[in-house]
Amino acid sequence: MAPVAASNPANRGRDNLESTWAYLEENVEKVMTKLREGVDMKTYMGVYTRVHNFCTSQKPTTTSPAGAAHSASRGAHLLGQEIYDKLGEYLSKHLAEVNARADTHTDEALLSFYIREWKRYTDAAKYNNHLFKYLNRHWVKREMDEGKKNIYDIYTLHLVKWKDDFFQKVQERVMQAVLKLVEKQRNGETIEQLQVKAIVDSFVSLGLDENDPTKSTLDVYRRYFEAPFLTATKDYYQRESKLFVAENSVVEYMKKAEARLDEEKERVGLYLHPDIMKKLMDVCNEALITDHSLLLRDEFQVLLDNERVDDLTRMYKLLSRIKDGLDPLRNRFEAHVRKAGLASVDKVASSGDNFEPKVYIDALLDIHSKYQQLVTVAFTGESEFVRSLDNACKEFVNRNEVCKSNSSRSPELLAKYTDQLLKKGAKAADESELEDLLLQIMVVFKYIEDKDVFQKFYSRMLAKRLVNVSSVSDDAETSMISKLKEACGFEYTNKLQRMFQDIQVSKDLNSAYKDWYDKVMEDSSKKRTIDSTYQILGTSFWPLNPPNSPFSPPTEVNEAIDAFKRFYDGKHTGRKLTWLWQLCKGEVRANYVKQGKVPYTFMVSTYQMAVLLLFNEQETLDYADIKEYTQLSDDILDTAVMGVFQKARVVTATPEGGKPEAGTKYTLNRGFKNKKLKVNLNVPIKSEQKTESDETHKTVEEDRKLLLQAVIVRIMKGRKKLRHVQLVEEVITQVKNRFPPKVSDIKKNIDILMEKDYIERLDNDELAYIA
Template sequence: MSKLLTRRPDRVDLTKPRVSIQPHQGVRKLTIKNLRPAARQDSLDQYYARAFGELQDALRCILERKQPKQPLERLYRNVEDLCRHGKAKEIYDHLRMICEAHLQHEVLAAIDRDAGNVHLGVPKLKSVHKHWVIWQTQSTTIRSIFSYLDRAFLLNQKDLQQINDMTISLFRRACFKHTELNRHGRLPGPDAISGMCDLVEYDRRADARFDAALLRDSVSMVNVLNIYGKYFEPKLLSCSRAYFSEFAEEHSAASLKSYITACEGLLAREDFRCNAYNFDSTTKRQLMDDAHATLIDEYTDKLLDGESLSKLLDENEVEVLKALYELLRLSSIQKKLKEPWTAYIKVAGSAIVNDTARGDEMVVRLLLFRRTLDVMIRDAFDKDADFSYSLKEAFASFVNDKKILASWKTGTSKVGEMIAKHIDLLLRGGLKTLPQSLLSDVQDRADAEKSGQASTGDEDAELDRQLDQALELFRFIEGKDVFEAFYKQDLARRLLMGRSASADAERSMLSKLKSECGSSFTHNLEQMFKDQALARDEMASYRAWREGNGHKTGGLDLSVSILSAAAWPTYPDTNILLPDNVASQVEQFDKYYVNKHTGRRLTWKHSLAHCVVKARFNKGPKELLVSAYQAVVLTLFNQVEGRGGDNEVLTYQQVSEGTGLTGGDLDRTLQSLACGKSRVLTKNPKGKEVNPTDTFTVNKAFVDPKYRVKINQIQLKETKEENQATHERVAQDRQFETQAAIVRIMKSRKTMTHAELVAEVINQTKSRGAVDTAEIKKNIEKLIEKEYLEREGNSYEYLA
């Protein structure tokens, strides 16, 4: 209310000075008057009424999706004026009432109408979402007009919702939570939720009715309405569990590979859908848990079926097994996968080592098998240490299975023998003797570089890696004495015949064996290398002595390897008639050595000798690399050369008498010269076998593109009899070692029970080879007979 300050007019004397205070009259009176007429109040009431009416009209236009007649700025000022006039609560209640009435009548009716008045999920969902989008647009305009009400009044009211929350709450209440049915007797919300689940179902079944945009927008809608966890998630999970059960039942009749592939695809699609359409993380986790429970836990027997898994492993289905491993990762049954894995390895490995028809391929097949399994662990099982440990246990089991002894009838480890022969093949021929699949792949090279090892792309490094692979098989065998015996024989041949592909590889392998088994295991092997070095020094000394004494060589260059009898394998003594010039050189060296080393004696092993023989043929001269046996036979023909006709023919008997060779040695020698690839002799009659009635002549028409020709030295190959003799010798040595261990133990303990003695013997002899308890008992009986022990009840006493 405005007021005006006035005063009464006075007379003024212009001739006198003006003073503001009249001391005799005092302060003058001031009269304040109300200048606003009574009609002014009526004008204000009309203004507020008009402002309220304009807001009502604007709300009606907004809800009818029309442009308000008044500018939004004026409408905002009307709200501000009404709020300042104390009408804030009245405006809020009126706004809520109008919005609620609009939603309950017009919007619900429009939703039913747009959905075709049917209660189908997807059509109703489309209609609900359409009107939700409209309502959001309307709400935005309403909030902008009534923003002053939000900031000045509602912000400080704890029991009243702000406009944004109110509009969301009203739509949720109208469509999803209202306790009263609409005029059609059914709320659209449940149908809309069903429609969302139907869309997920369409996507799962690749139905063309699937609408990705609608599903994504619908998830956003229920999140904003805050009904995702209460209505949508439970419905979705319930429908999903039913789908998972149907899916599992449908695919369970297929093969394991098909089932795993189908499950992997389903889980990948579920994961993608949850991420692509913004499902909550709890929904995703629960969906995956339900899928695993249905697809995996309920079908454990199928997933762990040994026969099906064996087929996948046989076919090297890395991707399928990787999928299976990933499927089981979140399940408690993952560890049970080791059982069929271990069983498969034992069965497949036993089949390899018991295959007597392919014994020569045993170790290569085992290495290929091990390589396949290692790649499977690396690429499919995520380098799981449990699977690696199971693999080693399985290998140790079938490698030392007693059934192998029965299959091969060797009495000792056949696997140990074949590993020694495989290493011999590697050290003689290098990598070219191996199949390509055994060599390192790109991933192996990358792992080697990461670990700081030499690149497996280098040939020496790859050879060293292959030796390590063979050594891993060697670690599994309990009969290491068998390996030692055969490795020693093969090493001797390589050293004596100069057949090692790499001296560095030989030393590396010896170092590996020493590290693995100790110095006692490699003592004799190291002595063999020392003997080779001493022999070179001895020959240098001999040549110097010969030159100093003026001894002539007669065109013959003799080289002798002096071997320690204890370190080298035992070779049979053979009587052979050497050519005169060779015999004289051998005798000369024998005298030199005996005179130089008093008390020593040389035993000549001509079966190990080899030499180069110069031969003349019609097409020119050749140098023949042959064994001593072959050289003796060939030089025998020098005695009949030039006689002409049948006089240049030697019979089987004549060759035998002229060389001193008989039996198998002679047969193999003649066969290598007359029936092999390089036939320097001609046999009559022709054939692959040598008979006592055959005759032989020099093949003067012999040709070969090389000047130096290597003739196959059959007598250096190990025969079946020699192989069996080696196994028998190992078995016999094992008996002696067992008896020695028994005596050693009893000598220190004096008295022991049978069980204690057997356990201690097994413990002391296991590094050399497993001894059966029955064999230990037999050796105890032998020692009792020899009066080393005496039985007292169930105990034994040592007899000094």
């Protein structure tokens, strides 16, 4: 029997690996170097089939003892590792050759080489990934599923090899070339931007998650591109800005910085990764803004003084980019507005105390409007600058030269100006213009601290407008009350709305009275001597005081009010009517003097009417007789009646210029002349207006005292016990929207309530409510 040579399975496996890899390497080399020439289908299928056949062979090919032991335990699971390792070795060798060629290039030539090689290499990697698809799907997948480290799909293996065997050796030189290119562009030169973008994309593609190779990260990009790029950017702008500031104005520097920031933002969109945006802006902000923030802020006041809106806008936008960059600007802006407001009011005050409320309010509004416009345009309406504007306005509205002698002067003047707008005869604008003016009033009202003072004056003036039927329109009055209600709440305007209701009820009542009176006149055959209307005003809601002088109405008036009282008592029982003579008025026809054939008509107060009717009996009357007939007090008779008559030349005095006292005689002036047929003699005297203003302020003080006591009781009733300091703080919190209370006033009212046994003092400065 002839001897037969025994074959070694290990050698057969080795031959199989070597022959398989020789075939694969030849074709992989074509893919890596000649992919543009194409790979025919026969070759493609041949490579795929050889990989498939090798991976599905029944025995492992490794001959190492460790490998044998490992393969014995895992069998076919190891098939494919040899090809995977061979491919890795090939890629390392291939990239060593690429690196050798890279050493012959520098700067832009190196970038071109790197980009060209990266494109060739990654295209080949994608193709190889298809050729080794069976390896990926089976052996690679199983290895990765079992948690094996450093095992990747074939495409990713190409990237890992590029990173380890080529990228790490050239990345520093590549990045230096990129930075030189970007600096050229920053210096105004034109560059090939797509080169930088290609480099960025390659750095990003090399980011692999070691724990999960299927995921990508930006670690490589951030470390090797982003970090040196940011450092170079900061250095560049620190150098440039330092030189530019030394040779140019602050305004020119701001324009330069603004342009540079726009360029860098645009650069991200052109060829950088979006992830760099925030860090790049932070670096630019530090170099261009933070490092020069003191210089910019020092220029702020100059720009404000010269009203350089465009430059202020530019400065705001720049400093808003850095932390706390705007705080010093807000403080300076607030001080500037306050100073401007005080200066504007000083001009008004310098004209003396006789300035019109409109002049004062316009001065306040002009400053507010001017700087509100500035905040809106230059500071984009930013809330903190709005707050600074509000703080400044509050200061100069409430504490200025006009308010020096009387801290409540602003709300008083605002109420008077409002009265002028809402009263007939004002040079009013049309309805829309009036509405705009009311909105402006509310602007000043917002800054008024003593809102209770405004309320008191406004309610008294509203009462007069309603009583005298002198409102420009009900719609305008309603609109103003609605605005006050929106600003301060229902309680603030409750009485104002009730006053309107009383006027409406009075209209209906007068209509009913007229019907009743006409019927009574028919039954009695009496002739009407006076045409009268009446307004019934609720005592609790109207800020009106009873007459401060005795008065004996003339017979004609007495007859009229007696008739109305009979009518009213028939409709209501238990109600008392108090006649407010100081607010009553009427018209009398002067038949003794005429303009042509038409007699003059005098518009008079009821007091003046009573005096004029006395001259129906005799044309000359002694002052003492007038006083006895009318029962008026000296001050009313002297100023409001006789003083007006003399000034208007309705009567003449004997002796001429004689004082209003016993012995002075008054004679009707039959030579009276006036351009108007209707002559208004019911003109308030300034001394009366001053007295009324003083009385209003006194009422405010009394109301404040009662309000503080009510708030203290309400707080203590709810809390039962409270420390003194805490009570004071809570009172201030609840009352400050109406007026800023003084701590001394709060303590004083606490003492009053203790005397009245509403609260008592306990130990440790604690107060208790007495039920």
